[in-house]
Amino acid sequence: MAGPARLPSGHVPTLPPGPARSTNQEPHRHRQMAESFGADPGRYDRTRPRYPEALVGRIVAASPGLDVLDVGCGTGIAARQFQAAGCRVLGVDVDARMAQWARRSGIEAEAAAFEAWDPAGRTFDAVIAGQTWHWVDPVEGVSKAARVLRPGGQLAVFWNAGQPPPEVAEAFSAVYRRVLPDASVFHRAMPGLDGYSTLFTRAADGIRRSGAFGDPEQWRFDREQSYTRDEWLDQVPTFGGHSRFPPATLARLLAGLGAAVDAVGGAFPMRYTTVVIIATRRRR
Numbered sequence: 001m002a003g004p005a006r007l008p009s010g011h012v013p014t015l016p017p018g019p020a021r022s023t024n025q026e027p028h029r030h031r032q033m034a035e036s037f038g039a040d041p042g043r044y045d046r047t048r049p050r051y052p053e054a055l056v057g058r059i060v061a062a063s064p065g066l067d068v069l070d071v072g073c074g075t076g077i078a079a080r081q082f083q084a085a086g087c088r089v090l091g092v093d094v095d096a097r098m099a100q101w102a103r104r105s106g107i108e109a110e111a112a113a114f115e116a117w118d119p120a121g122r123t124f125d126a127v128i129a130g131q132t133w134h135w136v137d138p139v140e141g142v143s144k145a146a147r148v149l150r151p152g153g154q155l156a157v158f159w160n161a162g163q164p165p166p167e168v169a170e171a172f173s174a175v176y177r178r179v180l181p182d183a184s185v186f187h188r189a190m191p192g193l194d195g196y197s198t199l200f201t202r203a204a205d206g207i208r209r210s211g212a213f214g215d216p217e218q219w220r221f222d223r224e225q226s227y228t229r230d231e232w233l234d235q236v237p238t239f240g241g242h243s244r245f246p247p248a249t250l251a252r253l254l255a256g257l258g259a260a261v262d263a264v265g266g267a268f269p270m271r272y273t274t275v276v277i278i279a280t281r282r283r284r
Contacts, residue, residue, distance in 0.1 A: 039097075039243035040237065040238070040243065041074075041075050041097055041098055041100075041101040042101070043234065043235075043237060043238055044074065044075055044098075044238045045074075045075035045076070045077065045101060045105070046234070047231070047234050047235035047238055048074075048077055048131075048235065048238060049160050049162070049225060049272060050077060050081060051077075051078055051081060051130055051158065051160065051274060052221040052223060052274055053081070054221055055158065055219070055221050055274055055276060056078075056081050056082055056085050057085060058219065059082075059126060059128065059154060059156045059276070059278065060082070060085050060086070060087060060126075062154050062156075062278070062280075063125040063126040063153060063154045064125050064150060064151075064152045064153060065125035065150070066086055066087045066088055066125060067087070067088050067090075067123070067124045067125045067126075068082050068087045068088065068089045068090070068124060068125065068126045068127075068128060069089075069090050069091075069092065069124040069126070069127045069128070069148060070082070070089055070090070070091040070092070070107075070128050070129070070130070071092055071114045071127060071128065071129040071132060071133070071136060071141070071145075072092070072093055072094070072114070072129050072130075072131075072132025072133070072135060072136065073091025073092060073093050073098070073099070073102050073107065073109055074093060074095075074098045074101075074102065074130075074131075074132065075098055075101040075102055075105065076091060076101070076102035076105045076106075076107040076109065077130065078128060078130035079091045079102060079107045079109075080105060080106070080107060082128065083106070083107065087126075089107060089108070090108050090109070090110070090122070090124075091107050091108065091109035091110070092109070092110050092111075092112055092114055092117050093109060093110075093111060093112075094111070094112065094113045094114075094135070095111070096111035099111040114136050114141055114144060115136065115137055115140045115141060115144060117144070119147070119148045122148065123148055123149065123150050124148055124149055124150065124153060125149075125150055125153050125154070126149075126153055126154045126155075126156060127145040127148065127149055127153070127154070127155050127156070128156050128157070128158070129156075129157040129158070130157075130158055130159075130160075131158075131159055131160060133157035133159075133199070133203055133277075134199045134202070134203075138202050138203060138205065138206030139206050139209060139210070141206065142155070142206045142207050142209070142210040142212070142213070143210055143212070146210055146212035146213065146281060149281040150281070151281055151282070151283040151284060152280060152281060152283055153280070153281045154278055154279070154280060154281070155207065155213060155278065155279050155281065156276055156277070156278040157203050157276070157277050157278075158274055158275060158276040158277070159196050159199060159200075159274065159275055160272050160273075160274050161191075161192055161193045161195065161196045161272065161273045161274070161275065162190060162192070162270050162271070162272050163190060163192035163193065163270070163271045163272075163273070164190055164268050164269070164270050164271075165264075165268060165269065167264065168260065168261075168264055168268045169189065169190045169192075171260035171263065171264075172189035172190055172257060172260055173187055173188055173189045173190075174260075175189070175253065175256035175257050175259075175260055176189050176253070178256065179249060179252050179253045179256060180249070180253070185241075186241070192273075193273050193275070196275065200218065200275055200277055203216075203277045204216045204218075204277050207277070207279045212281060212282055213279035213280060213281055213282060214279055214280045214282060215279065216277050216278065216279040217277075217278050217279070218275060218276065218277055218278075219275070219276040219278060220273060220274070220275050220276075221273070221274040221276075222271070222272070222273050222274075223271075223272050223274075224269050224270065224271050224272070225269070225270050225272060226267055226268070226269050226270070227261075227267060227268060227269075227270055228261075228266060228267045229258050229261040229262060229266050229267065232257065232261055232268075233254050233257060233258055233261075236253070236254060236257060237250065237254075
């Protein structure tokens with residue numbers, strides 16, 4: 001498992017300034033999508049990729065203590081990894097079904113939208129968000145994080161960006177275009193790292209605008225994971241919006257994707273790049 005990417009000088013780069021343009025298409029304006037992932041929390045927990053252990057260790061090492069708040073904790077995937085690293089973790093998720101599953105897996109979790117969540121005087125050494133910060137208002141969320149972080153605490157938000165081999169990515173996209181011809185948002189099935197760049201920029205810009213944090217840094221971790229046909233088809237229904245497809249549409253989509261994997265031998269490698277945007281709470 002690779003560590004964080006570095007510049008030739010060996011320094012971790014900070015992100016260049018350049019605010020992301022605000023539009024009604026921003027994910028946090030479509031909260032109903034964020035609440036769709038709990039349709040099958042068991043599948044979500046079973047199939048979604050984990051995060052690099054090196055990422056967890058480095059965030060823990062950078063934090064002044066071990067009290068962690070996991071925003072958009074879902075079923076507790078990241079929370080359990082931080083718990084295993086010795087942290088005391090509290091999760092918050094907008095979907096009560098996901099929070100309930102997290103509690104079943106041993107994570108203390110509360111159901112609320114982070115922007116409206118009542119911390120009841122609790123403070124933390126790190127606020128993390130794995131694969132969820134784009135569902136949080138980039139200004140209100142950072143302000144809330146600053147209020148619950150102790151001085152010197154870390155705000156660390158991160159995403160797994162997956163990219164299969166080019167021929168597999170194109171085959172997947174062709175299936176989506178055929179099955180969902182009027183839903184262009186899905187036509188680029190696996191956008192890879194480029195598809196996440198706006199999220200990184202928006203997160204960093206929100207942190208800068210708050211004035212409560214030092215300059216955000218970007219860390220990068222690379223790894224590869226192989227999927228069989230059945231493993232991939234098990235994960236697909238957990239993707240954003242997929243639980244809202246009519247059953248017949250989802251069945252056609254899965255059949256097409258399965259045929260695409262069969263065509264390359266029944267399995268394929270997925271390259272995951274996990275990008276972290278991290279910043280330190282200023283000391284008053």
